Amino acid sequence: MNPAPNLVLVGPMGAGKTSIGRRLAERFGLSFVDADHAIEQRTGATISAIFEHMGESGFRERESAVLAELLAGEAQLVATGGGAVLDPGNRRLMQERGFVVYLCAGLESQLKRLARDRSRPLLQRPDREQVLRELARVREPLYREVADLVMDTDGLTAAEASSRLCLQLAERWNGNGVAA
Numbered sequence: 001m002n003p004a005p006n007l008v009l010v011g012p013m014g015a016g017k018t019s020i021g022r023r024l025a026e027r028f029g030l031s032f033v034d035a036d037h038a039i040e041q042r043t044g045a046t047i048s049a050i051f052e053h054m055g056e057s058g059f060r061e062r063e064s065a066v067l068a069e070l071l072a073g074e075a076q077l078v079a080t081g082g083g084a085v086l087d088p089g090n091r092r093l094m095q096e097r098g099f100v101v102y103l104c105a106g107l108e109s110q111l112k113r114l115a116r117d118r119s120r121p122l123l124q125r126p127d128r129e130q131v132l133r134e135l136a137r138v139r140e141p142l143y144r145e146v147a148d149l150v151m152d153t154d155g156l157t158a159a160e161a162s163s164r165l166c167l168q169l170a171e172r173w174n175g176n177g178v179a180a
């Protein structure tokens with residue numbers, strides 16, 4: 001049994017980290033925290049505005065600072081942004097302070113789930129499929145490296161995915177949460 005004090009979700013945009021994360025947090029009695037939302041609250045700016053004015057590197061700095069702050073706490077479910085695994089320090093911290101679940105999704109599901117999204121700066125271009133493919137090429141090995149558990153969300157609703165995950169986590173994770 002892994003005794004990590006937090007649950008951490010990693011995976012690409014459109015894998016369902018927020019929708020699955022909210023349900024799981026409820027079932028385990030954890031506080032749900034969306035790292036992107038926490039960044040927006042701390043900086044008083046949207047993710048798009050941070051990318052626009054400070055560039056991706058400025059965003060990544062803030063992302064690392066917020067993750068360090070969040071993961072110092074416990075009994076939380078932290079849904080991370082798709083690029084949070086790029087930084088080795090973030091990965092180390094996630095592993096030290098969390099039971100890490102990689103939610104994976106195929107390109108088709110991602111495109112479908114993100115079809116109407118206008119808020120993600122990396123996808124504000126016509127060649128979304130290419131962008132997602134390239135991001136996956138670089139990041140997939142990092143998601144796997146950091147993960148204690150891998151779950152494929154393709155073809156599952158958020159409710160189905162969280163029910164399955166709940167069962168698997170009950171066997172593998174002995175954190176602060178109490179399964180309802």
Ligand code: S3P
Pocket residue numbers: 011012013014017036047080081082083084119120121122
């Ligand atoms: C990003 C993913 C986004 C957000 C930002 C950058 C990425 O989070 O952090 O737009 O680099 O993949 P979600 O994965 O929650 O969409």
